Amino acid sequence: MKKLMNKPDDVLRGQLDGLAKAHSDLLQVHFDPTYIYRSDAPVKNKVAVISGGGSGHEPLHGGYVGKGMLDAACPGEIFTSPTPDQMFEAAKKVHAGAGILNIVKNYTGDVMNFEMAADMARAEGMKVHNIIIDDDVAVKDSLYTAGRRGVGTTVLAEKIVGAAAEAGYELNNLADLCRKINLNGRSMGMALTPCITPGSGKPSFDLADDEIEIGIGIHGEPGVRRTNIKPADEIVEEMMLAIMENIEYTRTLREWSDNQNDWIDVEASDPPFNTGDNVIAFVNSMGGTPISELYGVYRKVAEICDEKGLKIVRKLIGPYITSIEMQGCSITLLKVDDEMIRLWDAPVKTPALKWGI
Amino acid sequence: MLSRNDIIQWIKTSATLLAENKEYLTELDRAIGDADHGDNMDRGFKKALLQLDEVKDKDIGSILKSIGMALISSVGGAAGPLYGTFYMQAANAVAAKQELSDEEVVEFLQAGTTGLINRGKTKPGDKTIIDSLQPAIVTLKNNIQEGQELAEAMQGAVHRAEQGARETIPLVAKKGRASYLGERSVGHQDPGATSAYLLLKALLVTLESR
Numbered sequence: 001m002k003k004l005m006n007k008p009d010d011v012l013r014g015q016l017d018g019l020a021k022a023h024s025d026l027l028q029v030h031f032d033p034t035y036i037y038r039s040d041a042p043v044k045n046k047v048a049v050i051s052g053g054g055s056g057h058e059p060l061h062g063g064y065v066g067k068g069m070l071d072a073a074c075p076g077e078i079f080t081s082p083t084p085d086q087m088f089e090a091a092k093k094v095h096a097g098a099g100i101l102n103i104v105k106n107y108t109g110d111v112m113n114f115e116m117a118a119d120m121a122r123a124e125g126m127k128v129h130n131i132i133i134d135d136d137v138a139v140k141d142s143l144y145t146a147g148r149r150g151v152g153t154t155v156l157a158e159k160i161v162g163a164a165a166e167a168g169y170e171l172n173n174l175a176d177l178c179r180k181i182n183l184n185g186r187s188m189g190m191a192l193t194p195c196i197t198p199g200s201g202k203p204s205f206d207l208a209d210d211e212i213e214i215g216i217g218i219h220g221e222p223g224v225r226r227t228n229i230k231p232a233d234e235i236v237e238e239m240m241l242a243i244m245e246n247i248e249y250t251r252t253l254r255e256w257s258d259n260q261n262d263w264i265d266v267e268a269s270d271p272p273f274n275t276g277d278n279v280i281a282f283v284n285s286m287g288g289t290p291i292s293e294l295y296g297v298y299r300k301v302a303e304i305c306d307e308k309g310l311k312i313v314r315k316l317i318g319p320y321i322t323s324i325e326m327q328g329c330s331i332t333l334l335k336v337d338d339e340m341i342r343l344w345d346a347p348v349k350t351p352a353l354k355w356g357i
Numbered sequence: 358m359l360s361r362n363d364i365i366q367w368i369k370t371s372a373t374l375l376a377e378n379k380e381y382l383t384e385l386d387r388a389i390g391d392a393d394h395g396d397n398m399d400r401g402f403k404k405a406l407l408q409l410d411e412v413k414d415k416d417i418g419s420i421l422k423s424i425g426m427a428l429i430s431s432v433g434g435a436a437g438p439l440y441g442t443f444y445m446q447a448a449n450a451v452a453a454k455q456e457l458s459d460e461e462v463v464e465f466l467q468a469g470t471t472g473l474i475n476r477g478k479t480k481p482g483d484k485t486i487i488d489s490l491q492p493a494i495v496t497l498k499n500n501i502q503e504g505q506e507l508a509e510a511m512q513g514a515v516h517r518a519e520q521g522a523r524e525t526i527p528l529v530a531k532k533g534r535a536s537y538l539g540e541r542s543v544g545h546q547d548p549g550a551t552s553a554y555l556l557l558k559a560l561l562v563t564l565e566s567r
Contacts, residue, residue, distance in 0.1 A: 079391060080391075080397075083432075084438065107534075108435040108477075108533040109433065112438035113437065116438050116441070141539075144531050145536035146536045219391065221537045
């Protein structure tokens with residue numbers, strides 16, 4: 001293993017120190033417990049939007065803290081969920097009296113830790129909603145697995161929901177919007193190589209030199225299938241077919257109910273993609289794939305969308321939700337309406353996304 | 358009967374057993390998870406030990422609550438909230454007590470287990486902590502009701518937990534990261550079911566050595 005690091009144990013702390021120093025105008029980092037928060041938090045009258053998850057996916061989530069996106073992000077150890085005390089302390093720091101929206105990727109640890117944090121914050125009188133993102137169509141089975149994983153749609157949700165919070169949306173409306181984004185977003189990833197976590201020093205899985213894995217998760221969870229390396233267009237075609245396939249995917253998501261004052265199970269299904277739909281196309285690098293290759297991928301994504309009658313109204317291309325140095329990419333399509341497009345275009349100023357300001 | 362000191366001793370013994378089995382648990386987790394369960398549990402109980410000093414003169418509920426908080430804030434992943442909830446709910450069941458009758462021992466272990474089940478939305482046979490923990494508590498309850506004294510009843514429970522952990526080997530995982538392996542999770546013992554067995558074993562060791 002060759003990495004730009006000092007000791008494996010202090011990798012995370014060093015990186016977060018650097019993030020804070022580089023972007024002290026936008027954010028600050030608190031340690032023990034660890035969270036990243038907007039320098040101007042709490043922002044008066046605004047719902048605070050918080051996310052978090054294991055580290056190793058940078059710029060997700062810390063790189064999205066700032067005006068128009070997240071109020072706070074809670075980084076866990078590399079590929080390990082953060083803990084409720086981090087989320088709870090972050091909530092207290094950024095809460096401005098208008099409530100908290102937690103955006104949670106669908107991993108067992110993340111979901112449970114954010115639920116506990118929400119319970120703790122609620123006990124302190126804050127209004128809190130957790131919305132789960134589960135958009136990875138590589139997982140087809142919701143009944144016998146932990147369900148679809150949360151991947152690319154998370155980035156788009158944090159941008160759009162962050163803009164809505166900045167625009168003054170109330171907590172319930174913000175939760176509805178975030179839920180809508182999740183149901184309208186679908187993603188699929190693939191890997192050319194595994195990644196190496198600094199702690200283990202070993203590849204997260206084995207992949208032969210001429211092999212790729214289609215449907216990989218962002219922690220190297222198994223995908224749909226392994227195959228020999230093929231031309232990029234064929235790989236993209238397989239991923240796009242999986243994303244656009246109109247299969248009925250129904251899952252049960254746990255959400256907080258203010259009426260019942262308890263966590264309840266909510267059934268949800270994806271609406272299909274239809275000819276004439278407007279979409280945001282997001283082509284993402286897993287960390288090790290250069291942007292030039294992403295443009296090669298985007299060319300084919302655009303061609304397929306064109307054939308299928310999907311209109312790409314906005315796009316995002318680059319490394320935004322990564323898996324350390326893994327080579328590979330993911331594709332996300334998010335069906336959008338005018339409201340979502342307007343919020344996508346709204347000003348944002350974070351270390352990783354910046355426009356309109 | 359279980360005293361405050363027994364509870365403290367139980368936590369200390371748990372930390373020792375988890376430290377001894379750190380590599381073993383992590384190795385089990387390498388096969389179907391992300392190879393950190395042993396390290397996470399060891400880190401959590403080391404933190405719990407540090408907090409024990411502050412609560413050692415308090416009631417049993419307070420001691421258990423501090424263990425729960427220590428685990429929640431240090432273990433991470435799924436095991437943190439699951440075991441954290443176990444001790445927090447167990448604490449609620451016996452709040453201000455200085456000692457527990459045998460029936461109350463069953464009660465607080467069951468309350469913790471129920472909390473853990475609710476937190477994880479887990480069913481028996483999903484290849485999780487529950488597969489060793491729940492049948493063991495049922496065995497303990499039955500043994501106590503049949504008039505066995507606590508250590509003897511606990512022996513049966515620990516035996517049942519060990520069996521439950523082994524019975525996860527042929528199961529297909531339906532929860533957590535292991536579930537994405539589907540059929541490929543068959544043939545491996547669940548690390549969570551194994552650590553739960555070790556925690557019950559620590560209670561047995563405590564009872565037998567007093």
